[in-house]
Amino acid sequence: MPGDSLNVNVNNKATVQNTYDAIVVGSGISGGWAAKELCEKGLKTLVLERGRNVEHIKDYSGTEKNMWELAHHMKVTEEDKKNSPIQSKCYAFNEVSKKFFVNDIDNPYTQVKRFDWIRGYHVGGRSLMWGRQSYRWSDIDFEANAKDGYGVDWPVRYKDLAPWYSYVEKFAGINGSKEGLPQLPDGEFLPAMEMNCLEKHVAARIKESYNDRVMIIGRSANHTRQVGDRGPCQYRNRCHEGCPFGGYFSSNSATLPAATKTGNLTLRPYSIVLDVIYDKDKKKATGVRILDSETMKTEEYYAKVVFLNASTLGTAQILLQSVSDAFPNGLGNTSGQVGHNLMDHHYGVGAHGEFDGFADQYFYGRRPNGIYIPRFRNISEKTKRTDYVRGFGYQGGANRGKPNTADGIGVELKEQMTEPGPWNMGIAAWGEHLPDYRNKATLNKDKKDKWGLPTLDIDCEYRENEKAMRKDMIASAAEMLEKAGLKNISTFDSDPAPGFCIHEMGTARMGKDPKTSVLNGFNQMHEVKNVFITDGACMASSACQNPSLTYMALTARAVDHAVTELKKGNI
Amino acid sequence: MNRRDALSRVALLLGGTVIGGEVFLSGCTSADKKLGQSLDFTPDDIAFLDEVAETIIPRTDTPGAKDAKVGQFMTVMVKDCYDEKNQKIFLDGMTKLNDASKKKFNGNGFMKITPEQRKQLLTELDKEQKDYAKNKKKEDDTHYFSQMKQLTLLGFFTSEPGATKALRYVAVPGRFDACVPYKKGDKAWAL
Numbered sequence: 001m002p003g004d005s006l007n008v009n010v011n012n013k014a015t016v017q018n019t020y021d022a023i024v025v026g027s028g029i030s031g032g033w034a035a036k037e038l039c040e041k042g043l044k045t046l047v048l049e050r051g052r053n054v055e056h057i058k059d060y061s062g063t064e065k066n067m068w069e070l071a072h073h074m075k076v077t078e079e080d081k082k083n084s085p086i087q088s089k090c091y092a093f094n095e096v097s098k099k100f101f102v103n104d105i106d107n108p109y110t111q112v113k114r115f116d117w118i119r120g121y122h123v124g125g126r127s128l129m130w131g132r133q134s135y136r137w138s139d140i141d142f143e144a145n146a147k148d149g150y151g152v153d154w155p156v157r158y159k160d161l162a163p164w165y166s167y168v169e170k171f172a173g174i175n176g177s178k179e180g181l182p183q184l185p186d187g188e189f190l191p192a193m194e195m196n197c198l199e200k201h202v203a204a205r206i207k208e209s210y211n212d213r214v215m216i217i218g219r220s221a222n223h224t225r226q227v228g229d230r231g232p233c234q235y236r237n238r239c240h241e242g243c244p245f246g247g248y249f250s251s252n253s254a255t256l257p258a259a260t261k262t263g264n265l266t267l268r269p270y271s272i273v274l275d276v277i278y279d280k281d282k283k284k285a286t287g288v289r290i291l292d293s294e295t296m297k298t299e300e301y302y303a304k305v306v307f308l309n310a311s312t313l314g315t316a317q318i319l320l321q322s323v324s325d326a327f328p329n330g331l332g333n334t335s336g337q338v339g340h341n342l343m344d345h346h347y348g349v350g351a352h353g354e355f356d357g358f359a360d361q362y363f364y365g366r367r368p369n370g371i372y373i374p375r376f377r378n379i380s381e382k383t384k385r386t387d388y389v390r391g392f393g394y395q396g397g398a399n400r401g402k403p404n405t406a407d408g409i410g411v412e413l414k415e416q417m418t419e420p421g422p423w424n425m426g427i428a429a430w431g432e433h434l435p436d437y438r439n440k441a442t443l444n445k446d447k448k449d450k451w452g453l454p455t456l457d458i459d460c461e462y463r464e465n466e467k468a469m470r471k472d473m474i475a476s477a478a479e480m481l482e483k484a485g486l487k488n489i490s491t492f493d494s495d496p497a498p499g500f501c502i503h504e505m506g507t508a509r510m511g512k513d514p515k516t517s518v519l520n521g522f523n524q525m526h527e528v529k530n531v532f533i534t535d536g537a538c539m540a541s542s543a544c545q546n547p548s549l550t551y552m553a554l555t556a557r558a559v560d561h562a563v564t565e566l567k568k569g570n571i
Numbered sequence: 572m573n574r575r576d577a578l579s580r581v582a583l584l585l586g587g588t589v590i591g592g593e594v595f596l597s598g599c600t601s602a603d604k605k606l607g608q609s610l611d612f613t614p615d616d617i618a619f620l621d622e623v624a625e626t627i628i629p630r631t632d633t634p635g636a637k638d639a640k641v642g643q644f645m646t647v648m649v650k651d652c653y654d655e656k657n658q659k660i661f662l663d664g665m666t667k668l669n670d671a672s673k674k675k676f677n678g679n680g681f682m683k684i685t686p687e688q689r690k691q692l693l694t695e696l697d698k699e700q701k702d703y704a705k706n707k708k709k710e711d712d713t714h715y716f717s718q719m720k721q722l723t724l725l726g727f728f729t730s731e732p733g734a735t736k737a738l739r740y741v742a743v744p745g746r747f748d749a750c751v752p753y754k755k756g757d758k759a760w761a762l
Contacts (some may be wrong), residue, residue, distance in 0.1 A: 066731065066742055067762075073644070073729040077651040194749035235744040237762075362753035365744035366762060402759060406724060409627045409693045417724065418633075418737050420759040 015302060020046040020266065022562075023288055023303040025273045025318065028125025030535040030551040031309030032251025032259075033168070037559035038307070039264040046301055047259075048271040048290060050310075051121035054100075054128065056252040060242030062096035070095045089500070090118050092129045092240035100129050100242070106450040112459035114497035117313065117504075123269055124252040125311065126502065127548075129240040132221040132248050132368070133395065134174045135545035136165050136185040140379050145541050148389045151341065151435030152511040154540045155521030158185065164553040171258075172249040172552060173227035175369070176219030184374040184393075184545070191224045192217050193369050197361040198398035198423045203371070205484040212383055213376035218395065220369040221249035221548075230254060237366035248368070270294045272451060275322035276306060276331050276531060284530045284571070285331070293451060305530045305562050305571060309555070312342070312536035313441055316507035317456055319518075320443045332508075332525040337518050340440045341506040342460045343433040343542040348494035348501075349470055350394065350428035351477035353486030358423050362400060370397035373427065373480075375544055377472065388468040390434065392544045394477065396427030425486060429473035432544045433498070434465050435506055460498045503547055505536035523558040530571040534558045607665035610658060612646040619665065619682060620645050624723040626689040633737040636723055639730035645722045657713060664715020671696065734761035 021043035024034045031047065038045045053059075067073045074094045081088045087101035102119045109117060120126045139158040146153040162185070169188040177192040195203060195217055203215040222239070223231030223246075230246035230253055239248050246253045259265040271290040277300065279286045287302035308315045316339045322331035330338050373394035377385055403421035406413060439460040447455045474491045481489050498504075511517020514526035523538050525531045534555035536547060565571045604615055612620075621642030628636040636642075649661045672681040675695075676688055684692070693716070700714035727733040734740040740761035 066734075066740075067729045068731045068734065071647060072652055073725065075648070075652050075725075078654060079651070193747060197750045200750075235747045236742070359755075360753050362751050362757070363747070363749055364751050365741075365747035366760075367747045367749075406720070409697050409720070410629060410690050411631055414628050414631060414635075414737065417628075417728065418758055419756070420753070 018287075018300060019302040020044045021303060022046070022305045022307065023048065023301055024307045024309055025288065026050075026125065026309035026311060026314065026535065027123045027251055027256065027267070028120075028309065028311060028535070029127040029130065029251060029548050030555045031125070031307070032127060032255030033552050033555040034307040034309055034532075034534060034559055035251075035259040035265060036255040037556050038305075038563070039259040039262040041559065041563045042262075042264065043305075043563065044264050044266070045259065046266045046268060046303065047256075048273055048288065048301070049123045049125075049267065049269045050272040050293065050314075051123065051269060053267070053269045054123045054242075054252055056246065056250075056257065057242075057244050060244055062099075063238055063241035064244055065096070086116050087118060089116065090502070092131075094241070096238075096241040097129055100240075108447065108449055109455050110444055110447060110457040112457050113461050115458040115460050116497050116500040117458065118499065118502045119311070123256070123267065124250055127250040128242055128252060130221075130250075130548060131502075131546065132239060133372075133546040134169075134172070134176075134187075134219050134221050134549040135372075135374075135393075136187055137161075137543050137545055137550055138183050138185050140183050140375075141541065141543035141545070144390060144543075145435070150389065151541050152509065152513065152516050155510055155512045155517075160521070161550070161553050161557065164557040165549065168549065168552040168556050171227075172221055172254065172549075173223045173225075173230065174219055174221050174249075174549070175224040177217055179214065179216050179374075181214070181374055183376075183379045187219070189219070190227070193220075193222075193224060193367055195371060196363050196367075196398055196400075197358045198355050198400075198425055199371050201355075201358070202398065202425060202481075202484040202486075206373070206480055209480075209483040210376075213373060215371055215373045215394075218369040218372045222368050223247055223249075228254075233368065235365035235367060237368040239368050272453065273310065273318050274298065274453070275318060276308075276528075277302075278322065278324045278326060278331060278528065280324065280326040283528070285528055291451060291453070296451070304566060305532065307555075307559075307562075308531065308533045308537075309535045312504045312507050313456060313458070315533055315535055315537040316441055317443065317454075319508060321454065327527075332518055332527040332531065334527060335515055335518060337437075337509060337516065339442055339507050340437050341435040341509055341540075342439040342441055342458070342498075342504060343435055343506045343539070344460070344498040345430045345501040345503045345542060345544065346433055346462045346466045346470065346496075346498070347428060347430045348496040349431075349473045349477075349492065350396065350426060351474065351481050351489055351491045352424065352426040353481040353489035355398070355423040355425065355486050358400075361423075362420065367397075370395050371427075385472070387472070388465045390432035390465070390469070390544070392429040392431035392469060392473050394427040394429050396425065398423055398425035400424075425481065425484075427477050427481065428492075429470075429477065430501070430503075430544050430546070431466060431469050431473060433462065433542045435509070435541055436463060439498075439506075441507060458499070462498060503536070503542065505539035505542055505547060508533050508537040509540045510538050511540060522561040523554055524561070529565075530562075532558045532562055605666070606669055607662035609662070610646075610650045612650075616665065617642040617646060619669070620719075622682060622689065623668065623693070623719055624727070626686070626693050627720055627723045628727045628733075628737075629686075634732035636727050639727050639732045641723055641726040641730070644726035644730070645719070648722055648726070649718075653718075657718065660712055660715050661718050664718065667715060668692075668696065668719075728761060 145151040176189040233247035320330040375391040377391040508518040624636035624641035738761040
């Protein structure tokens, strides 16, 4: 009948319009990489971002201002705290950068136990405000689960990732020094930043005092040399406001422009993904359903392959919402592992001291990077601990700041405050958090967000192993600073809740066995072969290194595999 | 990253606070212009805060707090960045400071006394807030003078005259030199 054929035509037209080769959900650090790689391999790619667009440089307004040109000289207001009680606690949240953090009232979740979930819902996600520390993992990390039995064995080893680390480092632009350490493999580095005089002194004293550890300059995604049209870094140290010089790697500065250049990218902001559409006959995902957060209309988009890069908890939520006859507990969740094994690094613990000396030394510029003391516990038989498994690394730095007292008033106070005080140095540990099934996020259908969508209940904590490790993290920090000759050493433990380190991972882990894991060794869902997950959700353990670089490498590798499989007709 | 900028440093120095803090509602004579009656600070309030700030950070061969309009800055910060409890402490503190001046200097309020007398008074109040802070429990109120001093230091050293004249500031350093010579008297970096 004519009517039928008309209907078919209309449907086809809509379907064709909404059909791409690939869909990427999320535009943060891993979504940006997925978009770049898919587009460069010739796939018409739709990137769905739940928040607004943020264009490189153009939308970084405020960062060009001096502090006195801002009403509160960069400080957080009571209104900020009211709108974003959780976000406003973050170190990177200030009068300029606050536009990159979510409104906590509009985006609620339930803290079954205290969990500070720091989020940026906009194009670029948290790649705009990230800490930029970039470290490779080693086989000490990839073999850890298999060796001590916590979590499931990683289906990859360092040799699988090494070429992909190189690949992403060359494009991203990571600075660092080659050190030849087994626990922290070297990469393809831009010139390293330099340690200041006290840091050099402390590094030398640590080398003299210990044979199991070193202090090196941090490795960060700031461009010490120009990378393409980005940078170089101008040493303002205002990175988390977005850099008008393109001085560091972000989706906005790097991967999304590269994807755009191919002509294959379609970016759709204001698109909250509700679920992945699954075809049980084909045993494949056919696309995703979104809610347009501006029009409140739902729409479907279709593709041959879907990459979920909505963040560790965002991706878990989408999977849990994607229920069907075939997957009543969520897409690809026959294992029951989706949402579980949530990890974050435990940190905010260390020591600080002052140094008598180098009174005739100072520095110029604001280095957006610190020092790093790579892991030295449980990396060999000799360094084995009996009180905990796994390990931690330290980040920190020396500075010559203002004096330590602000005594009196008047001319004396002014003089005191306008000259630099003594040198001081602080180091703080970042520790591994063991995968534990009990640490989890589950869907709460009763508590709805601003858009009427379900929310997450987050139930996660640091347990015995982390607590035992923290004692050593404090003690070792103080001991090292003491051996380095610092005085007035004080220790600190700010006891942050999980989430606050902003390294959440693990909710759809990789593994060899579909019964106990969600993804295979190529970040491909065991049960849905054309869905790939390469954000923090995929991680089978947390190591102690900052994880973003590993997400980048896993993403580039997964896209390569996905496109190869597509071409072979396997997915 | 535990990076200390000038702001957090000041907060660290003065962030601690003070004991005892019961608010004495001191009876001021009716002839006085009342200070700090509301968060809609009056020009008199701002002039008063400017003088307090100038006494804490006076003009020398470099600009002082008044040049940096610290009085005005304090009112913005109290209004937008203080919680209700601290707003009340600050507002009441303005009257308390003025009353302390009257008590010490024959009924003369802070605006009427000489710069030397102002310095004498605020030196005493600074000692008072420091002693109070030493014994203060976390939940105790902050001393009003601690607030005023903290806001003065913050406002001044992050102001244009404070950052660029009293301290050194380069908006876009362009490079990082890890070790450069320093000689006594060279100014500290603002950031």
